[in-house]
Amino acid sequence: MQLVIISGKGGTGKTTIAASFAYLSQDSIKCDCDVDASNLHIVLGGEDIEREPYIGAKAASIMPDKCIQCGACERMCRYDAIHDFKINPLKCEGCAACTVVCPANAIELKDEVTGDTLVTQTTRGILSRAHMIPGAEGSGKLVTDVRKKAKKYGTDEDLYLLDGTPGVGCAVMASITGCQGALIVVEPTQSGLSDFKRVLSVVHHFKVHPYICINKYDINERITKEIEAFCQEASIEVIGKIPFDTWVDTSINGLKPIVLYEESAAGHAIRDMWHDLQHKIG
């Protein structure tokens, strides 16, 4: 069983929930698919037991001694990456089109290390994650790699808990596909509602079962009702409503999952939601 926690957009409290679930499900195998800015290891701590460089992209470069300065590559490149017989690595997509047209064989396509994949032994089980070099291409493939690494540590019967990527692009699709359930975290704001509808279509597209959780539901009860009505209409289940709670900030600053704070109303709501969800996903 693979359960992914996602949100149309970052900052909806996804990591707060993911960290709590990760803590509560000691036996699950955790994947931090938010490779752009992974945070789960900050909360769970632990020792890295595996680290591997990740080759995520290719980039072209021109060998100046071979180049006859004909300009064919610059005309070919559709990403405006070549000027004055030099390639701007930030713009290069590594597509190899320039190598096709170069009459002097002066262009090389080289593998680029764009990050590391890591496996961390935490007190609450295995965590597979990645560190991506800022600005690197191909985060979708890296997410797939993180998930593959995690599989080495479990069987098909195990529960895999994935902290997904925000957005609706390639990295998100790589976090969702093949999961059986997706917990979508949404905040009751105008933009939250619009992000939620977009990400929900992606979840439907991949035929993954959605569960909805409204975070800080009491900051705008009008939009909360709108979300609930929308979900009812679409026959999807709102499985949790978490109140606005300043303990959440305390827990983030204390780097501990919110469910460890006895006084926290949000912590209790997340605990209840986890029990419900566990039943549902079996």
Next chain:
Amino acid sequence: MKIAVISGKGGTGKTTVATNLATVMKATYVDCDVEEPNGFIFLKPDIKESLDVTIPVPTIDTDKCNHCKACVDICQFNALIHVDKVMVFEKLCHGCGACQAVCPTLAITEEERPIGRIQIGTYGEEGMACLSGTLNLTEPMAGPIISQLKGRLGQETSLIDCSPGTSCNVVKGLLDATYAILVTEPTAFGLHDLLLAIDLVEQMSIPFGIVINRVHESHNQVSLYCKSKGYTLLGEIPYDRQIATLYSNGELLVRQSQYKAMFHEIADGVKEAMACSSSL
């Protein structure tokens, strides 16, 4: 002059800063967060123009193809496979043209395929220009939309609302920027993500300043860190419920005079910092 607004992570208030700042600076607003464009929820511009963004994808003329598989071999994105004939997986195709260039029999032509949309509008009485791009759902490639949006900009001052995170899409938003505003939060996560964002803008040699959002107390770990490193702190947006309510209803903060003053201060800080960095 392009000012890019980024954040190591989403949800830190990037769009809040970009939209409100654009109105006080009378700058063009450009929403390059094409996976989840939210800027227009706050600006509600009059839409004047709306157009498709397309990328070219190959079509194969089976009569001309001699099954040499050169196209399959050159495609770096696994968008082509050969089983009896060459097949194209459109969604994997980056539209680079390598396969067409390599085909010895000229069997490959290209067709435009839409992957998203651009909307152009104006905000307010002075007709501030607003641009926004939206990636079609289940399309993986945001890059071409960001490039199209930026291709429409001239010399005017523009505020580029970038994608969250630090991925290749953020780089596309940052390219050619004269200045970057990094939006963060006063927490350990905020600091962690801020360091990634700083790493990126420093790699690209773009001068930057920092705005801290949702501030409870002025001596927080992020502001102390910025001070210790000598980074420019452009401003702090307080943590209050009124801001959360305005935001949740999709309203600009500058509608309220106290917040308007706050964004004017941030704008002054940006102008000053840009003047300093350009005189270096």
